[in-house]
Amino acid sequence: MDALLEWNISADESPGDWEVLARACLRQGDAETAALACTILMKAEHLHGDLAITHANRLVKQGMAGAAIRLLTAQFGDRPTNNAAKQALVRAWIEENPRVALDLFDAADDEPDLALLRVDTLRALDRLDEASSLIERLANRFPEDLRVLTRQARIEERTRNWAKAIGHWTRIMQDHPGQSTLARMKVMQLQARFELFEDAASSAAGLMWPKTADESVDLLTRIEVLQTALQSRAVRDLIIAAAAPAERGRHTPETWAQIMTMLLDSGHIGLAAWLTTQGLVFNAAAIELMQQARPLLGLSDLDLRNPAKAARITSPHVLLPALSDMARTQDNKAAADGKILLVNATLAAGGAERQFVLLVKSLLGAGLDPDRLIVALFSSADELGHGHFRVALEDLGVTIVNLQSQNASAPDLPPDYRRLLALMPRRLRADLLPLLGLCLKERPSVIHGWQDRSSIAAGLAGIMAGTPRIILTARNMQPNRRLLADGESYRGIYRMLCKAASVQMAANSEAGVRDYQAWLDLPEGTLSVLHNAIDTKAFPLLRTEPAGRGERPVRIVGVFRLAANKRPELWMRTVARLRARGRIKVQPKIVGSGPFLSEIEALKGELGLHDLVVAGNLSSAGAIYGDADILLLMSRVEGTPNVVIEAQCCGLAVAACDVGGVKEALMPGNLILPVDADPETAATLIEDWISGLDWSQQEANVLAVRNKYDVTKLADETLKLYRIDHAQVLV
Known part of the structure; x- marks a missing residue:
C-alpha cells in the first residue's frame, strides 16, 4: 500500500492494482490493510464483487450498517440474486431496520445460512414464537450445528426461560470447546440475573483465571466479565493497561474496534476519546463522533493526556x-x-x-x-x-x-x-x-x-x-x-x-x-x-367466614414472581416450619411464574410440601384469592405491593415483611414480619397471630382499604400533578 500511495497510483486511475492488494492482504490474513484498500476502492466507486461483500460484512461488524447497505445496493440492487450479497444485505438491514430485512426473504429460502438469518431477523422484531419454531426445525435437521445451538440459547434468554438457556449454554460449553469461553460467559450472566451471585462469582473466577493453559482468556472476555460484575473501575484499568505501547500490539484492530463500541454503548465516552489519541485504528464513524464530542463535552488535550481523568468522563452524567x-x-x-x-x-x-x-x-x-x-x-x-x-x-x-x-x-x-x-x-x-x-x-x-x-x-x-x-x-x-x-x-x-x-x-x-x-x-x-388504587369490581369480597374452622386447614397463598427478590425459598421454608409445629393445619398455594420455578418444584419434595400448588400466572381475583384465607408475602424489597391491597379488598388477612410501603398498606389486625426473620421465627410469629386473629375485623378492613385506595382518588391525585382541573377534563 505504501508503494501505491508513494507512486501516487489512485484507485480511480488503477483500481486493479488496489484490488490485487486487497486480495493479497486477505490471503495473508492482514485484514486491517485489506480493509483500508477496500475503503479507498469504495470511495472511488470501484469496489465490486466478492470484495464488496467482504467489506460490507466488515462494516456491519463495525457498526456501520448504513454504509454497508449503500455499498451492497449500489453493486447488487435492492434484492440481490447473488446469495452471498443477499446474506450480507440482510445482516446490514437487521441492524438498520429488521422489517426491511424480513421483506428480502423468499418462500424458497430454506438454505441453512439464509434460514438462520431469518431467525435473526425474527428475533430482532421480537417475533420470538416464529423464531423459536423455525430454530426447532433447523435443530432437527442440524442437531450439532453450533449456530443453531447458540440461537436456541439466545431465544430462551429473550423469553426468560433462563434455566433452559443455561442448559443450552452448558451443552455448548461441553460439546464445543472452542466456544467454551462464550458459553461460560453466558452462564455467568444468567446466574447474575437469577441473583445467584455465588454461582456467578465462581463462573467469573473461572473465566478470569482459567485452570489450564489451553483456556486462554482474551481481552474482550475479561472486559465483559468485569462489566457483568459492575466493576467499572477494573474495566478502566484493564483497558488502559492493554493500550500501553508495549501491550497494544497483542490485540487485533477488530478487538480495539469492538472495545470502542463497548465503551460508547456503556457510556464510557471519556475513555473512548482517550483511546482515539493513542494511535489505535478505529472505524471512521467512531473517530468522527469523538471529534464532535470534544467541544460539546469541553474535553481538552490536557484532559485526554491523563487516561484516569478521561475515564471519569461518562455518559449520561457529562451531558x-x-x-x-x-x-x-x-x-x-x-x-x-x-x-x-x-x-x-x-x-x-x-x-x-x-x-x-x-x-x-x-x-x-x-x-x-x-x-x-x-x-x-x-x-x-x-x-x-x-x-x-x-x-x-x-x-x-x-x-x-x-x-x-x-x-x-x-x-x-x-x-x-x-x-x-x-x-x-x-x-x-x-x-x-x-x-x-x-x-x-x-x-x-x-x-x-x-x-x-x-x-x-x-x-x-x-x-x-x-x-x-x-x-x-x-x-x-x-x-x-x-x-x-x-x-x-x-x-x-x-x-x-x-x-x-x-x-x-x-x-x-x-x-x-x-x-x-x-x-x-x-x-x-x-x-x-401518588397512591395505588384498587378496582373494587375486579376484587370483590370473597372470604366471609373465619379460617381454620372445624377440620378445614388455614389456606395460605403467596402471590409473587418466582425470583430472588421475592424470596420464594424463605416463603416455603416458613410454611414448612409452620406446618411442622403442628398447632395449625396449613394448605399452601403459590400464584406466579419466574426463573425459580424448577428450584421451587425441587424444594417441594425436600420440605415435604407435596400438596403445594404452584398455579402460574392467574388473572381473576377469584382464581387468585378465592380459595385462600391468608396472604403471605416475604419480599426483600417492595414499593406498595398490589397483592397486599388486593388481598385485603377480597377479605383475606395478610402477613408481610416490613419493607417499602407494606406497613402503610396494611389495615389493623394484620401482621408485620421482620425483614430479617428466619423461617422458625417467622413461623412462630404467624402461628401466634393466626391463633389470636380477630376475623370480625376483616369486614372493617375491607371498607378501609377500599376507601384509601379508591380509583377516583387516583384520578384526582394524577390530575393535580398534571395541573389539570375538572373543568379542563371535558375540553
Missing part, C-alpha cells in the same frame, strides 16, 4: 449540564388542553403494569376523552410476556403506540441534540430516540413516565421536546436497593430533571418518597405521593 440548559431554554410547544402521553416499559403480568392500566381507566372515568390519551410502550410482545394486560388496555379505546415499531430517528433536531443522543449509552438511546420522535410529532401537554426506566426516558424526551408538564412516578424503592445496574446513571438524571420547573416526581408510598428523596439528596417535600 447533564447541556440537558439542563435545554430545560431552561426550551419553548413550550403544546396547548394546555393538549394530549397526555403515558409511558411504560411493558404490559407484563406485574403489579406496576396492572396499576398502569388502572391509571388509564381512572383518567377516563374522571371524564378525559380517550382521544386525549396516548399510551407508549417500549415493548408489548406476547412472546416476551410483555402483552399480559394489552387486551384490557385496548378495551379502553385509547391510542397505543409500540415504540419498537417507530422510526428510531428524531426529525428536525438541531445538530447539538443529535450529538447528545449519539453520546448517550446504547440502552438509554434506544429508549429515548423513538419516544422523542413521538413527542415531537404529537406535542403533548403532559408526558408521564411510569417506573424508573420509563420515567428517565420520558423526562429526557419531555425536556428535549419542550413538553410543558413532565411527571415521573416511581413504583418501588430506589434502584440501588433493587441492585439495578443503571442505578447511578438514573440518580444523576433524576437530580437534573427534578431541578426543572416543568418536572414533578412522585412515588406510590410515603416510604418510597422518603427513600427516593434521601437517595437523590433532595429536600423533604420534593416528591409527591
